[in-house]
Amino acid sequence: MPTSIRRLLCCLGLRDDCRQVLAHSLCLAQALGAELHVLHAVKALSDDVMHTLKANIRQRKTLETLMEQRLDQAQQRLDDFLEEFWESPLGELPSPDLIQKKVVVEGYPASEIIRYATRHDCDMIIMATNKRGFTASYAGKVTKGVIKRASIPVVVVPPV
Numbered sequence: 001m002p003t004s005i006r007r008l009l010c011c012l013g014l015r016d017d018c019r020q021v022l023a024h025s026l027c028l029a030q031a032l033g034a035e036l037h038v039l040h041a042v043k044a045l046s047d048d049v050m051h052t053l054k055a056n057i058r059q060r061k062t063l064e065t066l067m068e069q070r071l072d073q074a075q076q077r078l079d080d081f082l083e084e085f086w087e088s089p090l091g092e093l094p095s096p097d098l099i100q101k102k103v104v105v106e107g108y109p110a111s112e113i114i115r116y117a118t119r120h121d122c123d124m125i126i127m128a129t130n131k132r133g134f135t136a137s138y139a140g141k142v143t144k145g146v147i148k149r150a151s152i153p154v155v156v157v158p159p160v
Helices: 018-032 049-058 058-085 110-120 142-147
Strands: 008-013 033-043 101-107 126-130 152-159
Touching: 008 018, 008 110, 018 033, 018 049, 018 058, 018 101, 018 126, 018 152, 033 058, 033 110, 049 058, 101 110, 110 126, 110 142, 126 142
Parallel strands: 008 033, 008 126, 033 101, 126 152
Antiparallel strands: none
């Protein structure tokens, strides 16, 4: 068990509830003097979709370019989200310089979050519940998957 928290992983699904997740992550990083990594996990395309694409796009280079563009667009969405976040009136927020890395990964989100946290020696994961309403459980599918697989603390930020 780590005696200090040096590196935080903030996972954003780029929904409205992610503003709170990012705000809490920044405040926690500042209070602990920790690095903050921001991660957006893009769900991988299903096998059926990939087979269809491969059957209809015969040129391998074209298909690779399309897949790269998909990740580039996700990275742009993350950058836009962060830019919009800093322009929003959320009170006194810590400096954006606390964010050490902004990363987009592709795959099953819960697995990719755990993989990133392990590879980068993160000490804590911070993410949204991704559920709303009275009948909803405390966490969505990805959040539950991360909690189930994590060997480090996972902070789940509820919607406001």
